[in-house]
Amino acid sequence: MSKAKELAGLIRRAERVMVFTGAGISTESGIPDFRSPGGVWSKMKPIYFQDFVSDRDARREAWTRVFNKSAGWVGAQPNAGHHAIAELVRQGKVSAVVTQNVDNLHQESGVPDYKVIEIHGNASYAKCLQCGMRYELEELRAPWEADEEIICVNCTGLIKTATISFGQSMPEVEMERATAEAEACDLCIVLGSSLVVYPAAGIPVMAKRAGAKLVIINREPTDMDSYAHMVLNVEIGAFLDEVMKELEAA
Template structure:
């Protein structure tokens, strides 16, 4: 059977679809992943959360990466995969999108913000480490250019991009919500994740344990492939275009 039709049939039969996305969906928009050759961490060392907090030099380096766009995490456009997910949300099939990505492309592609659970945060804005107030990046460019400490206008606490850094605690509220969505789903579709980074990769595991069918679409095999109802090692955007065509013509 045609793979796109197989996936379309699974979506059509499902009541609550959870989509779980990793770097592989955004590489199709030109955003580098983290761990592969040529990825972000092959070009620069991650700055650990404890070092960011303790060292002005490390904070300066982190903000320089932000404003020089060294990591390349923001500024790209959503692709067909992102737009297909947004359409499935609009159709009422996908109840939540749990993402490991920090690029804001799901929202840019049309998924309402309240449907996106960003378990690794978001690189498109900053948050205060003390009071949690959101700050837009362009507002912080002037103090960075002046080599000033970048602090919160509300409480003078340290600001950091709203990503979850190495050594930083995972957001409990988002993990709890992702867990609840996984356990309530009857179909979990993994798009572009190697499923090796935990605790994030545990979300599809929870879905399977709760009785959900699992679909994995990734360029390379994953450790969870044996537990999946369908595994497709292919490009996400072209596949999802075919899936949407199959759904719309049925």
């Protein structure tokens, strides 16, 4: 039996599937990952949350990266992997997509917002750190170009992209939702995550401990491969295309 047919069978028999995605699914759309040679952090140092809050120069640099698109986190198109997940959500097989990615590609592929749990935030818009008011990035271009402080019109709090920066607290609501999904699913499919960044990487472990089958699909081996029911080191989009064909043929 092919691995695609085997995974299709697991999906078909599952009652509740949770998909957990990392940078590896989006590299196939041309978005760089963070830690590999040539990745984001090999080209620029991360700006820590406490520095953003306390240092105007750090804020200026952060916004310059946003408007110059230095990190390359946004502007790409969903690939076959994203579209396969969206179709599984549409069919009612996938109950939630828990993602470490900040690129908004799951939503752009057709997954409803309420089905996407972004545990590291979203780079495609900004939020006030004080009152939580949402801002579209283009709304903030004018004050950046004028070298003004970018602050909230509602409460004068600092505005920051809606990503979770190093040193910033994990989003409580999203982590609670992700934990609940992990404990409720009977199949957890990890796509493109090295599973080394915690606490996010602990979510598939929770699913496994709660009795779910764990499938890991990633280009490189992970430290959690020995816990998985199935491990594949393949290109995600092409493999999920095969899986979807197997599901359609059944």
